[in-house]
Amino acid sequence: xxxxxxxxxxxxxxxxxxxxxxxxxxxxxxxxxxxxxxxxxxxxxxxxxxxxxxxxxxxxxxxxxxxxxxxxxxxxxxxxxxxxxxxxxxxxxxxxxxxxxxxxxxxxxxxxxxxxxxxxxxxxxxxxxxxxxxxxxxxxxxxxxxxxxxxxxxxxxxxxxxxxxxxxxxxxxxxxxxxxxxxxxxxxxxxxxxxxxxxxxxxxxxxxxxxxxxxxxxxxxxxxxxxxxxxxxxxxxxxxxxxxxxxxxxxxxxxxxxxxxxxxxxxxxxxxxxxxxxxxxxxxxxxxxxxxxxxxxxxxxxxxxxxxxxxxxxxxxxxxxxxxxxxxxxxxxxxxxxxxxxxxxxxxxxxxxxxxxxxxxxxxxxxxxxxxxxxxxxxxxxxxxxxxxxxxxxxxxxxxxxxxxxxxxxxxxxxxxxxxx
DNA sequence: TCTGGGGTCCTAGGACCC
DNA sequence: TCTGGGGTCCTAGGACCC
Numbered sequence: 245x246x247x248x249x250x251x252x253x254x255x256x257x258x259x260x261x262x263x264x265x266x267x268x269x270x271x272x273x274x275x276x277x278x279x280x281x282x283x284x285x286x287x288x289x290x291x292x293x294x295x296x297x298x299x300x301x302x303x304x305x306x307x308x309x310x311x312x313x314x315x316x317x318x319x320x321x322x323x324x325x326x327x328x329x330x331x332x333x334x335x336x337x338x339x340x341x342x343x344x345x346x347x348x349x350x351x352x353x354x355x356x357x358x359x360x361x362x363x364x365x366x367x368x369x370x371x372x373x374x375x376x377x378x379x380x381x382x383x384x385x386x387x388x389x390x391x392x393x394x395x396x397x398x399x400x401x402x403x404x405x406x407x408x409x410x411x412x413x414x415x416x417x418x419x420x421x422x423x424x425x426x427x428x429x430x431x432x433x434x435x436x437x438x439x440x441x442x443x444x445x446x447x448x449x450x451x452x453x454x455x456x457x458x459x460x461x462x463x464x465x466x467x468x469x470x471x472x473x474x475x476x477x478x479x480x481x482x483x484x485x486x487x488x489x490x491x492x493x494x495x496x497x498x499x500x501x502x503x504x505x506x507x508x509x510x511x512x513x514x515x516x517x518x519x520x521x522x523x524x525x526x527x528x529x530x531x532x533x534x535x536x537x538x539x540x541x542x543x544x545x546x547x548x549x550x551x552x553x554x555x556x557x558x559x560x561x562x563x564x565x566x567x568x569x570x571x572x573x574x575x576x577x578x579x580x581x582x583x584x585x586x587x588x589x590x591x592x593x594x595x596x597x598x599x600x601x602x603x604x605x606x607x608x609x610x611x612x613x614x615x616x617x618x619x620x621x622x623x624x625x626x627x628x629x630x631x632x633x634x635x636x637x638x639x640x641x642x643x644x645x646x647x648x649x650x651x652x653x654x655x656x657x658x659x660x661x662x663x664x665x
Numbered sequence: 666t667c668t669g670g671g672g673t674c675c676t677a678g679g680a681c682c683c
Numbered sequence: 684t685c686t687g688g689g690g691t692c693c694t695a696g697g698a699c700c701c
Contacts, residue, residue, distance in 0.1 A: 278667090296669080299667070300666075427699095461676070462674095488671090490670080
């Protein structure tokens with residue numbers, strides 16, 4: 245049996261831990277740049293605010309219902325996420341961290357009759373030790389565990405845990421479960437299946453395997469099998485290193501000068517490099533892209549990008565940034581207004597297995613020593629957007645709105661709150 | 666006026682190898 | 684008229700996830 249522990253309205257719950265007076269009130273957390281709603285309390289959902297809805301579309305609701313609005317505060321959320329995950333590790337044999345607010349639990353070997361109580365215990369202890377409400381779904385496969393955890397949210401009477409394993413119970417649930425809510429079936433497939441009269445998860449599992457295979461390939465067949473109770477998606481305890489690392493942002497204002505754009509891209513490059521070093525990798529490729537505001541119909545649109553190849557895989561901020569600078573000089577077009585840009589690193593290999601190069605002229609030892617010194621100093625400051633030590637081309641100012649940011653309560657003592665009552 | 670960011674996996678087709 | 688067989692690697696695009 246597998247479990248899925250899913251934090252309820254996670255970002256909102258994080259804010260509520262430190263502002264208990266927000267309990268019972270409508271709360272929304274916004275995406276970067278204060279653009280869209282990315283987390284909503286149940287009260288905010290009830291007011292009709294949808295996932296990903298732009299703030300300007302529901303400003304009036306905010307006023308009318310005194311909705312509490314927050315900019316996203318990832319330092320707080322990722323620290324709270326670590327707390328939840330480590331709490332879970334203390335309660336079950338193995339945990340697969342799936343996302344910032346979800347973890348799969350390996351429950352093989354635990355007697356069936358103990359599972360419901362275990363689920364409730366997990367939910368209770370997470371709440372007690374971290375302040376975060378957690379829904380625990382338990383079922384024979386990961387996909388069904390996901391279904392079960394959704395039921396917890398739908399039915400408060402389940403008290404945070406739902407065990408689902410008897411065939412007749414599963415059928416009863418799947419018959420009422422919209423196909424689009426199934427893990428692995430997204431918008432495109434919903435459209436296709438609905439057009440064919442397949443609306444519920446039960447309709448889907450009742451299809452012959454060949455049809456699913458032809459329409460959706462092997463990934464669809466896995467989902468189909470999982471819904472039928474056959475485990476087909478591996479449980480992966482340790483996280484594999486990322487194969488691609490990206491930092492990108494929309495700017496709060498449009499940028500026209502190459503110098504200003506360079507400052508932002510240099511910051512993105514530096515943050516990418518930190519992520520790369522944190523996972524002890526090096527990269528063979530860097531890509532940049534710059535683009536205009538895609539929502540503006542009244543000006544010229546462009547999406548420009550370049551790639552650089554490093555013959556010897558690198559994790560040096562200096563080397564990556566100089567590649568970024570060259571690419572920007574190459575693709576920048578005068579006269580456009582840029583709204584979004586990003587840096588992507590790929591061709592990622594483990595740092596201790598970097599292939600050397602006969603004609604390499606760089607003193608890699610020296611770069612490595614410098615980078616680890618820089619990382620050590622910046623780790624103390626904790627804020628990736630204003631590091632203590634940075635290369636000169638990095639912008640000092642982030643061109644980003646975050647007008648409703650809460651303090652980084654748990655990680656930064658410079659940021660400690662005034663008193664909230 | 667205002668519209669997020671960061672990832673993964675699979676497949677088909679082309680280039681290339683012997 | 685008839686034109687082999689068996690592979691690998693890479694890339695772009697499409698789907699998905701949170």
